[in-house]
Amino acid sequence: MLEKRKTPRFDIPIKIEYSRVSSDKKSLLSCSKDISMRGVRITAEEKFSSDDILDLAFYLPNRPVQEALGKVMWQSEDKAGFDTGIRFLNIRDSLKEDIFDYLNKYFPSKLQEKWWAKAKSV
Numbered sequence: 001m002l003e004k005r006k007t008p009r010f011d012i013p014i015k016i017e018y019s020r021v022s023s024d025k026k027s028l029l030s031c032s033k034d035i036s037m038r039g040v041r042i043t044a045e046e047k048f049s050s051d052d053i054l055d056l057a058f059y060l061p062n063r064p065v066q067e068a069l070g071k072v073m074w075q076s077e078d079k080a081g082f083d084t085g086i087r088f089l090n091i092r093d094s095l096k097e098d099i100f101d102y103l104n105k106y107f108p109s110k111l112q113e114k115w116w117a118k119a120k121s122v
Contacts, residue, residue: 008114009034009041012107014099015059016042020052021069027057037096039087040070043080048072054086058095060102066095 011034019027030042040056048054052072057065070086077083103111 007036007038008117009036010103010107010110010114012103012110014040014102016040017057017059018042018044018054018070020048021055022053027055033083035099037088037091037099039073039085041083041085043078044075044082044084047077047082048075048084050074053089056086058098060098061106063098063102066092066098068092068095 012032014032014035016030016032017027018030019025028045030044033041033043035041050072054070054072056068056070058068059065068091069089071089072084073087074085075082
């Protein structure tokens with residue numbers, strides 16, 4: 001299957017806390033289903049509308065918590081909740097580096113697989 005995404009997605013688990021920016025509700029926890037430098041997919045407990053803006057907090061091992069803003073792009077209901085695609089509106093370079101380091105340390109085969117798949121398609 002031809003990958004149309006501009007950046008590869010990695011199906012790795014990262015603990016993420018999320019909340020709607022425009023709400024005073026408490027934050028909820030989830031785990032990433034996949035992530036790229038442009039966005040993340042999580043299972044959310046609540047239904048969002050597309051265009052909702054979320055505060056995201058990333059909990060990576062042995063790293064300080066890092067935050068980003070994301071926009072809900074799509075959502076579909078499944079048994080566990082709502083499968084939710086979020087595009088990053090802002091993500092610090094330090095968070096990108098932390099995600100890359102986490103991927104490289106704990107999931108090196110996934111990184112190599114995507115790297116070589118990209119090289120073959122060029």
